[in-house]
Amino acid sequence: MFRFIVKRLFQLVLVLFAVSLIVFLFTSVMGNPVYLMVKENAPAADIQAVTAALGLDKPLPVQYGIFIKNALQGNFGKSYMNHLPALGLIVERFPATLEIVVVALLLSACIGIPCGVISGAYPKSRFSQVIMAFSIAGISMPSFWIGMVLIYYFSLHLGVLPVSGRGAVGTILGIKTSLATLDGWQHIILPSVTLALGTLATIIRLTRSGMQENMKQDYVRFAKSKGVPRRTVLFGHALKNTLIPVVTIFGMQMGTLIAFTTITETIFAWPGMGKLLIDSINSLDRPIIAAYILFVAVMFVFINFIVDILYVFIDPRIDLQ
Amino acid sequence: MTNTARSGRWRAFLDSEFFHNYRRSPSAVIGSILVLFVLLVAIFGPLWTVQNPYNIASLELRDAYKPPAWIEDGEARFLLGTDQQGRDMLSAIVYGSRVSLIIGVAGTLLASAIGIVLGLVAGFFGGRTDAIIMRIADIQLSFPTMLIALFLMSVLGRGVTNILISLTLVGWVRFARTVRGETLSVKKREYVEAARVIGLPNIRILFKHVLPNVFASIIVLATIQVGNFILTEATLSFLGLGVPITRPSLGMLCNNGFTVLYSGLWWVSILPGLYIMIIVFGINLLGDFLRDELNPKLK
Amino acid sequence: MNDTLLEVKNLRTYFHTFKGTVKAVDDVSFSVGRGEILAIVGESGGGKSVTGFSVIRLIEEPGVIESGEILFEGRDVMKLSEREVDRLRGKEISMIFQDPMTSLNPVYTIGRQIEESLLLHTKLNREERRAACIDLLRSVGISNPESRLKAYPHQFSGGMRQRVVIAIALAADPKLIIADEPTTALDVTIQAQILRLMADLVRAKNRSMILVTHDLAVVSEMADRINVMYCGKIVETGSARKVIDESAHPYTKGLIDSIPDLERDRKRLNTIKGIVPNMFELPEGCNFAPRCARATELCFGVEPEQREIGAGHFVACHFPLSGPAHEEEARS
Secondary structure (H helix, E strand, O other): OHHHHHHHHHHHHHHHHHHHHHHHHHHHOOOOOHHHHOOOOOOHHHHHHHHHHOOOOOOHHHHHHHHHHHHHOOOOOEOOOOOOEHHHHHHHHHHHHHHHHHHHHHHHHHHHHHHHHHHHHOOOOHHHHHHHHHHHHHHHOOHHHHHHHHHHHHHHHOOOOOOOOOOOOEEEOOEEEHHHOHHHHHHHHHHHHHHHHHHHHHHHHHHHHHHHHHHOOHHHHHHHHOOOOHHHHHHHHHHHHHHHHHHHHHHHHHHHHHHHHHHHHHHHOOOOHHHHHHHHHHOOOHHHHHHHHHHHHHHHHHHHHHHHHHHHHHOOOOOOO | OHHHHHHHHHHHHHHOHHHHHHHHOHHHHHHHHHHHHHHHHHHHHHHHOOOOOOOHHHOOHHHOOOOOOOOOOOOOOOOOOEOOOOOEHHHHHHHHHHHHHHHHHHHHHHHHHHHHHHHHHHHHHOHHHHHHHHHHHHHHHOOOHHHHHHHHHHHHOOOHHHHHHHHHHHHHHHHHHHHHHHHHHHHOOHHHHHHHHOOOOHHHHHHHHHHHHHHHHHHHHHHHHHHHHHHHHHHHHHOOOOOOOOOOOHHHHHHHHHHHHOOOOOHHHHHHHHHHHHHHHHHHHHHHHHHHHHOHHHO | OOOEEEEEEEEEEEEEEOOEEEEEEEEEEEEEEOOOEEEEEOOOOOOHHHHHHHHOOOOOOOEEEEEEEEEEOOEEHHHOOHHHHHHHEOOOEEEEOOOHHHHOOOOOOHHHHHHHHHHHHOOOOHHHHHHHHHHHHHHOOOOOHHHHOOOOHHHOOHHHHHHHHHHHHHOOOOOEEEEEOOOOOOOHHHHHHHHHHHHHHHHHOOOEEEEEEOOHHHHHHHOOEEEEEEOOEEEEEEEHHHHHHOOOOHHHHHHHHOOOOOOOOOOOOOOOOOOOOOOOOOOOOOOOHHHOOOOOHHHHHOOOOOEEEEOOEEEOOOOOOOOHHHHHHHHO
């Protein structure tokens, strides 16, 4: 077990290095930040000074070395736009993003899993057909479109929910979050529903197909021959086998959710790091882009790691030699 | 002689279980109708539209901001309303759908080509090659595709070629993994060993034996991937990181429409988005049916 | 007290597929007495497994039990509600499946899977159940049963898993056990062991067993009576000795002759000519006629009924190999 963890940690570090390299290489060819600071027709001496100040006159490998050294200390440089530390900006906006991601995850799990299970257990029922139609529609909708439709209907047309922005922030258990206020909840509903839709549909489909496949297995038939009533066969035998892979899908879905916050935050003007990224891309603010990618990469790698460990615990078939 | 042969095969298809299930599945039929409709609109639409929305000369500012025809103030000429520059939304959607579809299909073709080749190589030759290719694939899969595409486009800049590059780089993985898996299982079968024993060159074995088995999975995957790519491109374009302004896709139209959404001009953004959904919905219905039919595990 | 435990009358189980209807079990009747081991033999696809599953109504789409009576201790299983059948399964009649690698649920311990039967059908409390599980494991030859209760199926070999399956099947003390090719998926070296175990356990409590198999060699040791099935019909039935030593149906004879015998088969092994017919297009008349060396026009035209040719020995053939009709033929 211990060796397994160490091995995974090692792979983790390798992946992060690879990502850092790619991020560095790519951002170094994105525009020329010098011209964000000085005008294009400024005197050569000024251009030279800015170039040196930004460290862009050194050879690439050296730049990378400096980049890594700084990164390990949490220093990603300062934003070209407002000269504040890049990582700091991201960390500051992280809680807002986390809010909608968590709410979206809870929504899709609490609605998605039961719907998927029942739909898979009784595949020919009317309920199941409705769920199926809905879930195919769900994965066919662009998430930005859902956001727009929801805004138009609930905020503009009906006027019951706010159009954009994050609600007032309060504290729960010492943590500052907008989920502590009613205003906060009013603001978070539309964005998190928008975010949740794709994941919801995916989880429903996965759980449903998992149930169906497991119901066809031999052990289900054997259980029936023991006289186990149908209901128990469904929810006792097939269900546990179905849920095991679903748990691991959650890890991947978290990653997708974080990626899609870029869109959701843009539409709803939600002050999270997703919106920060899009803004930075449009203004070629390299330090922030690099900081974001690595921050998020560390998160993903970590999530995958946790999921792998979790899998070993849940599935009794996995024997670690 | 050829006629009977052809009608014989057609007859066989019509009698087959596949076609029988197809006819009885409402989702398959609806999906095909939608896809057919979308294709017809994309190919023949421009012949019927009121204007070519990208010919600036044909636009008149006084036509701007007109709502869809069934709403007060709308005009029959502009069935789905106009945008802030007087572009007819119906025409824009028709032209936009062409871009979206071309990118979706082309992207899938490229991604599948590369993915299939890599998958075959990895599965068939095994060993180091396999390990390397699969390791890269696994790492790439641990990151959400949207984020990778976002990052690539931010580096490469807008443009159709760049989108295709990004989609290919993001999309090859699923094809490679599927093909590799099937290749591995086919490789173990005796007739492949027999072929090797009698000295058949590897390429021929790959093509004659492995590929036909993998074919069904590829078809299913490709169908669904077209839909995924259309959505990915739409999202990228919506964020301003996709197609250039000169050749707008449906996603780009939504981007344009979003700026006026808050003023109540919903048709400029919601209608193109709805059409995206219709396209992808049709593709997914069809893809789901194909997957259920061609997947022996569930039979 | 009636000696007949199970009586099947005119059972028909058909499978309705896209390509047509397969009459997997076509008008089959037989009975099983108390303490009796009945073997159903035949080739793959002959309908024997489906017969076994039909007895406890474990037939799923696209299969349907079309008609017939299945009288277990006088009650017609076909007329019972779903709930009543569930009570019957496991408690009165239980099954042993063919593939031990897939019969057990991989995510539950084997202790729990055995206990499930006890929970459903007995009123034992927790300690009693645990003790019963240990006893059962011991009785099927698993050593260290106490420590094995918490093990998972994948930690056992095929043979061991099948023993667990047998333990589960016997847990609630059923009167009839239906074993569907119980040793086919096991190593040849273990097959004999498992069969002997099953025979011992069955005889010990005077239970009955229906043993479905394609392996006649296996059957000759264990069975009291044998039903030979071909293409959904019983072509011969009788005591084991009679059916094996005095086979009346050419198919039975063919099966017996194809068992390799060192003494006899010096040159080539015997086979039954031809192949099993397409179940969607069964021939008119006798199903076996196309493969039978002795077939005549009558055989191709008229389907033979079952006739008694000896004590308790029936055969469905116009020209059986033994019995009065045969002797008559021999004389003429």
